[in-house]
Amino acid sequence: MPNLEHPAYPAADLLQLESLVPCRESQVSMLLSIFGERQQFSFPSIFIYGHTSSGKTYVMQTLLTTLQLPHVFVNCVEYFTSRLLLEEILIQLQSSSSDTEQTCPVHCDTLNDFVRLFKQAVASQELQDQTLYIVLDRAEQLREMEANILPAFLRLQELTDRNVTVVLLSEIVWELFRPNVGCFEPFTMYFPDYSIGHLQKILSQNHPPEYSADFYSAYINILLGVFYMVCRDLKELRHLAALNFAKYCEPVVRGEANERDTRKLWKNIEPHLKKAMQTVYLREISSSQWERLQHDGGEPGQLKGLSAHTHVELPYYSKFLLIAAYLASYNPVRTDKRFFLKHHGKIRKTNFMKKHEKTSNHLLGPKPFPLDRLLAILYSIVDNRVAPTANIFSQITSLVTLQLLSMVGQNDQLDGPRYKCTVSLDFIRAIAR
Amino acid sequence: GCFVFKPSTKKRRLSEKTAHDFRSRSDDSEDTELRFVTCQSLWNQIKSETEQIQEDLNKQLLDNLVNFLSRSHSEFQEKTTEWTCRMKFREIPTAAIVLGVNVTDHDLTFRGLSDVLQDNITPYIALLEAKDCPGIKNLMQKLVGQLMNCDIEVDSLEDEDCVQVSQNRIRCSMSSLISWYESVTKKTDSETPSKKRNSSSRHWPSPPVVVIFKDMESFTTKVLQDFIVISSQHIHELPLVLIFGIATSPMIIHRLLPHSVSSLLCIELFQSISCKEHLSTIVDKLLLTSRFPFKLGEKVLQVLINIFLYHDFSVQNFIKGFQLCIVEHFYSQPLSVLCCQLVDVKKRVYSLSNDQCENIRRLPSFRRYVEKQESGKQIELLTNDSFLKEETEKLLEDLRVYHENYVSILRCLHVFTSSLPKYPLGKQIRELHCACLESRVWETEEYESSLQLARMLNKTDLVTMLQQCVEILMSSSGKEFDKTVEKLKEFLTQFQNLEEASQDRDGSVSSQKELQKKTDLYHLQKTLLELKESRRSKKLTKFEMLRFEVVDYIDSLVRKYLVPADDRTLHEIVYFNAATVLRGHLNAAPRTALHTALNNPHWYLKNRALKCDGGGISNKAPDICIVYKLHLECGRLINLVDWLEAFSTVVMAAEEHNADAASSDQVDDIIHARFIRAVSELELLGFIKPSKQKTDHVARLTWGGC
Secondary structure (H helix, E strand, O other), X not given: OOOOOOOOOOHHHHHHHHHHXXXXXXXXXXXXXXXXXXXXXXXXXXXXXXXXXXXXXHHXXXXXXXXXXXXXXXXXXXXXXXXXXXXXXXXXXXXXXXXXXXXXXXXXXXXXXXXXXXXXXXXXXXXXXXXXXXXXXXXXXXXXXXXXXXXXXXXXXXXHOOOXXXXXXXXXXXXXXXXXXXXXXXXXXXEOOOOHHHHHHHHHHOOOOOOOHHHHHHHHHHHHHHHOOOOOOXXXXXXXXXXXXXXXXXXXXXXXXXXXXXXXXXXXXXXXXXXXXXXXXXXXXXXXHHHHHHHHOOOHHHOOOHHHOOOOOXXXXXXXXXXXXXXXXXXXXXXXXXXXXXXXXXXXXXXXXXXXXXXXXXXXXXXXXXXXXXXXXXXXXXXXXXXXXXHHHHHHHHHHHOOOEEEEOOOOXXXXXXEEEOOOHHHHHHHHO | OOOOOOOOOOOOOOXXXXXXXXXXXXXXXXXXXXXXXHHHHHHHHHHXXXXXXXXXXXXXXXXXXXXXXXXXXXXXXXXXXXXXXXXOOOOEEEEEEEOOOOHHHHHHHHHHHHHHHHXXXXXXXXXXXXXHOOOHHHHHHHHHHHHHHHHHHHOXXXXXXXXXXXXXXXXXXXXHHHHHHHHHHHHHHHOOHHHOOHHHHOOOOOOOEEEEEOOHHHOOHHHHHHHHHHHHHOOOOOOEEEXXXXXXXXXXXXXXXXXXXXXXXXXXXXXXXXXXHHHHHHHHHHHOOOOOOOEEOHHHHHHHHHHHHHHHOOHHHHHHHHHHHHHHHHHHOHHHHHXXXXXXXXXXXXXXXXXXXXXXXXXXXXXXXXXXXXXXXXXXXXXXXXXXXXXXXXXXXXXXXXHHHHHHHHHHHHHHHOOOOOOOOOOOHHHHHHHHHHOOHHHOHHHHHHHHXXXXXXXXXXXXXXXXXXXXXXXXXXXXXXXXXXXXXXXXXXXXXXXXHHHOOOHHHHHHHHHHHOOOHHHHHHHHHHHHHHHHHOOOOHHHHHHHHHHHHHHHHHHHHOOOHHHOOOHHHHEEOOHHHHHHHHOOOHHHHHHHHHHOXXXXXXXXXXXXXXXXXXXXXXXXXXXXXXXXXXXXXXXXHHHHHHHHHHHHHHHHHHXXXXXXXXXXXXXXXXXXXXXXXXHHHOOEEEOOOOOOEEEEOOOOOO
């Protein structure tokens, strides 16, 4: 029984569409009813949001291509300036319509030009009677372009006086988009996350040809059992499934178990998947390395992940500079005298141990300190005399470029630059050894 | 106005102009022309040598990378139809190279890398630096520019017109890059065999596009993220490979990129060789060799190594410093003309001018030498030029032989000292080298303790060390070592014999066994004590005797050959020892210099009148000096009016006798103007800045001084 019904489109197309977008039937039928028939004017702008990999892009794309609706699909991250974005839309329009290649480059700097050129482009085609869909993926980028871009796209139908619908796809809610000055409110639509059942269904759908669907779906079941807690990203899960499937099949290939022997297979794969969660999933080791490991049958322990290489070798004075910076960042200024001076006065204990002191400074994060304080601490922690040579100063700068220190406030270098130490206590401990 | 300390011409460019410079300073009787030529040829030799060394050192890394790159996209090209490949998410292959904090050396590595890649993998390489890419737009512009330009280089004649369409109006987007890539690869495919260049034949039909991020740390997160997201969408059309140059640790990748982005990458880690190892190789190949006549003195070497270890870890800077030493040596030492290859020495010695002979006689080491000779020879040496030349040649030859032997014996000694616990003479050979150059090494405490330790080495270690020494001495070119080698070999055979002899005598073994039997603590203690007693009273075993003999022999070798270079006659000719000059050039102290200049102008101006008597402020000093000294006495905030008054008092001090006019409170306009100028100069130098707290005050930006 087909879920999707629409008088305007042939039933065969709808059936195919339904098989392509599992678990998104309700959203698709909703969209179809908004779109209406081909020649009908649709809602001027539709805003679709939902979490990462909830199928927004995929559903839109399959919907438009299967039903052969005229459309333009643009990713706003890729076309990062308004000029690039507008030109790309026009180029796609041209190339989709005309059979002869129009190579003349389009120049479109402003929205005004765009509207004019857009009208031309649409007029030249045979789609006056059809709704044209402009899909803007990753629409949150639009907010960073000129202020007029977003409102204009929202009411493009009105501006161009053509049958066009703009669809915005984003991961964040519409409330974060809405400009201060009033604008046209788009029709908003939410794509909920896939549930575990959905994921199971979608992932099991394309099983490898050599194995039965049941066998693969049992594998997916195990995979989801391990990974569902940490990862609901469909793409990532599919990737992980492909990576580890060979290992799952191993007992079957060797003839130690048959395809029905779920328990045995589970025992074989479960620790392997757990290990994968700690390594490949976090990109500690790359997937190709992981595959090679599997192939050679080696232990993943041999390969050190990215985080294993934490040690940084630094020149002698750089080490001390970094330590001094750390001390300056996490110690209050008042205590400097006590810690770094040989003959400091006695400190009244009651005064010193104030209540708020007890919250650890590490929880508060590093505080900025002036250059002079850094140097003063440096002089007191280095045993022998340090000459303030150019090399010392250049080391501070290079520590900043290495992102071990960071400069606070971008003001002039001359009036006392201030720094922050950005490394952790563990790092400092490793250095100080 | 102000006189900022400027280190004198830091790196003289070796060009025609400097040849002239060499000459103009001193008269031509000191062979300046020849010195310059020698210097240049020597440096060229050394330069090519260092480049060779670096190439060898990086070979491993580069091979690995080439391997990685050739693997990266081939997998996809081969089996695109397979199920796993269809299902797998296509990640961007990424190589993360950990290069160490010596950022200045990275350039060379990257240059080598891109050369190798160009030869083996792909002509399409883009090198990106963080400072060029503050935004994604700039990054794309740079990328597109570099890639398309490299295309022009490859075939410059054919498609000039197509590139010239509009360089500046090229749409810097991924789609244009993709269309470019398609056109380029198609062209190489359809290329007729006759037109085939060897450069393209070595690449595959669709070579990957390599994008190198030189300094990963400095890129902003957003730029990287955007770029990776964009390129991962087009990885099917454009086979990109990213290379991250990382200076700190690979953790930075996780810090810069969130999981959603880093999951688009397939990161493999590569590690370049550590800079300390690099330095050791350089020192080994450049300094501890007899190939180059030029040598570094102890202090100079120490300065260079200290800068390396304490400040920058940069091998490149070390070599630059070495170059500076060479230039400085040939520039300042007239006799350095004799610091040349062996074949030229004789000719050059005999063509020395009269002045140069006098220069030789003035050398301290030569004078010491003369004093040791008998009186007749003394007079000959001091008066007869040709006799002096003969003698010089002989001495130079001695010096050369000395150095050859020195190096071999140093290596032998290093074999011993590098395996001792706690390394009393240092772990690296360069430390040992410094110690030997500095003074008579056998007089130092460290040497004594290392001999003590050497006397406790076990047999297997000792034998392997001796074998190593034999190898070193055999390979050295010195002729004197035949006897030494024989002697060492004799020791080795003696050890061999000892082993055979000891097999039938196993008294000690039995006691060991006894020891193992006893489990009771009291008895164990007792036996141990007994054992100790017996050992003390026992005469030295044969092995121990032999060991003493070996160590004594090594000691005698050290005393004979590892004499510090300063003791050798004519060492000034080949050893560069002006450490203070070098330190001034390489490790400048601007703050100190500025303070000296302002506090004690006499130091730089050399004006007698400025000579300072203690802490007083002379009114003849430049205004800025007076203002500076006065400001040292103030606190954090300085009242301008008080300062001006103090200034005028100091300036007027000399003219006190006709101070009728000055008695009025009004400060002279000229003095006022001078004061304002001096203060603004101080502000320019960064000592003070206007304060927002009080309008008529300025804030001090420096501390100390008072």
